[in-house]
């Protein structure tokens with residue numbers, strides 16, 4: 217009887233197990249995962265928004281473990297591999313032997329190398345259930361959240377936060393949101409919808425630096441082109457900003473091929489005067 221070890225209890229690992237069981241009815245299957253639950257990352261925003269419980273994120277049968285006869289070691293990290301001995305080394309100091317090994321450990325959040333950002337306690341990814349638990353706590357006290365990236369994950373994240381009543385600021389290098397999926401004209405509908413829900417949006421700007429306090433917490437992100445948005449301060453009224461800042465010419469934001477009528481006019485883009493720069 218063969219022994220299969222699968223590392224990772226998400227889409228790849230689970231479907232790998234389903235296939236393995238089809239072809240080998242007798243094998244011993246051991247599943248090892250850092251995750252303590254099997255959940256869909258695609259609907260994590262609904263968990264953040266409080267619309268779903270962890271049970272309702274689950275995409276496998278209730279009796280998955282008995283149905284597929286799986287010995288699931290949950291909440292355990294594989295920290296090494298002894299290929300000569302055919303063993304997986306686990307973070308609890310034990311080892312798991314295998315005949316065949318499936319590594320289905322997925323990916324992880326990429327935090328860009330932004331000045332001052334690495335190691336900050338309020339730099340949080342949006343990928344694992346643990347991230348969402350932290351974000352839920354954050355949303356209870358912080359009323360201004362900056363989301364870097366307006367791709368599918370950034371949009372999910374912003375949507376989840378909106379349900380919690382926090383102010384969301386969305387920033388992206390690209391000239392419009394979902395720029396890999398949508399052209400500027402189609403994106404306009406989403407930009408308008410986010411504007412209507414009070415999301416402050418900055419497109420065509422990069423974040424090169426964050427400002428931190430003495431606890432290494434991020435207090436502001438500095439946008440290229442001298443924009444700055446503060447993650448922890450309540451949003452000030454636009455008229456106050458107008459008095460202090462000069463509006464940036466829209467032409468400088470229009471990416472090649474972007475037709476003027478599609479410019480998101482209601483997107484607020486402000487420029488810091490040279491004497492106010494950090």
Ligand SMILES: Cc1cc2nc3c(=O)[nH]c(=O)nc-3n(C[C@H](O)[C@H](O)[C@H](O)COP(=O)(O)OP(=O)(O)OC[C@H]3O[C@@H](n4cnc5c(N)ncnc54)[C@H](O)[C@@H]3O)c2cc1C
Pocket residue numbers: 223224225226227228229248249250251256257258259260292293294295320321322323324342343344368369372
């Ligand atoms: C917010 C968000 C929204 C998404 N929305 C969509 C969508 O709408 N449509 C779509 O098609 N895709 C979506 N995706 C992508 C989709 O979730 C991934 O493609 C999918 O989860 C990949 O599955 P995976 O099994 O390869 O890896 P992952 O889901 O990353 O799972 C990896 C597994 O490995 C475990 N693991 C990792 N390292 C170790 C270790 N050292 N030891 C033990 N266990 C370990 C983890 O605990 C986890 O169980 C979204 C992703 C995110 C983050």
